Amino acid sequence: MARLALASTPLTFIVILSLARFAHTFATPFVPLNWTTLSSCAVDNADRIIADDITTQTADNTPASCVESCAGLGFGYAGVEFGNECHCGTGIDDALESAPDSDCNVACVGDATLSCGGAWRIQVYTFPALRPGAWAYQGCIADTQDTPAFTSTSTQTFATNLDLVNQCLQACSRLGFSFAGVENADTCQCSNGGITTDAQKVAEAECNSLCPLPGDAGFEFCGGVQRLGVFKFTG
Template sequence: MIFFAHSFSLAFVLSVLSSESFANPIVSRQAEHIAHLGCWKDSAPRTLHHRVSSADVADKTSFQGCTDVCFNAGWPLAGVEYGDECYCGNGILYNYGLSESCNMDCPGGNTSVTCGGPDAIQIYSTGAGPYTVGPASLLFSYNGWITAHCYEDDIWSFGGPRLLPHIPPNEPPAESMNVEKCVDACNVSGYTSAGLEWGQECWCGNVTYPPGESVPDFECAIPCNGDDTEMCGGSSRILLYTKL
């Protein structure tokens, strides 16, 4: 399910995602442009993917500083947890559900607001664009490509080559990875196979018939960083797509 910021009567243009965005001057967001999405359970792996260094958060006394830095980096979601932790993301990963444990004070003696709690994160829409809420499911086909399902790609245990050995020259950024972007990147580069691992890695090759048998699809169920309604492989497991 995809949620858009205008569902909260907001209208903003999606900022460009960039690893250098955190180095840019921070523009403070007005509180009325930020929508509180509630208190959510958190675990490992994290509900919001990207951890922000405390040094990058100018105002640590409330959720405001965290939402500022996430918005300026182009992330549609921001979350505060355990009093002083800040996270950004494109989607509410894993959808662990709501929590009632966001009861920790924010730093600096500000007792008028809370900043999450232990294994509990207060999530806000920054207004930077659309976001998603899982759970992830298998995308069976896209633009003439179909899934060949999930395969082992355990180079650490077996020491062999990867099932798909190539990183596309135009590899999508890890923070915005999804099936469509990986398939498009491999297709433009002339490959006939594309694969995703760890929710954020894109691999290309020309495997018509993968060696060995596939493993259950749930082993490739890590959500994509860029769209957590889609599966993007797993730990040493590659979700394979082939061109028709």
């Protein structure tokens, strides 16, 4: 009997160890909006690795809810940390220092089956890369009901107008359009037809509506009243 008891001890230990490991295994998070995982677990610090970091603590925090919140505010980077922290920003301040996935061991307060970083450990997500190439500014174009600036348009809407130009270019690029325009600090138009032949270019001073930039970066010009600030994809 003693031999049987001794022989069963290692098996019991293995079972307990396996259960403990299973208890700390998290599901793969869903990443919405076509965003991608930049780092499944990275080292954060008091200066924050996400540029222009805006941190909120929420009771329903998950990678998906954080990505949606950051995207809605016009940010292109999101990160979850220490269970209830959602970090939004405009980029990465330095090269990411990867950490073992096991370091991101704090469950999300919004879904305990998912991990949301750890102590100074952050999971980082970002929007998809734009198509190869660049966008070139075409000028301030009058946009009226009688003479629209674009021959055909697809209007995109966002939760806020924070960094509207960047939001608009990203949206039009992902959708495959060749022209993008912002108007009166609240409208984004995409087009493949381009600028109409009757549309008139006006003085830049007429594209004087302001949109806020992330953090304390100030403002940018986002078209004007019946004035479309137009960009063309040059890839």
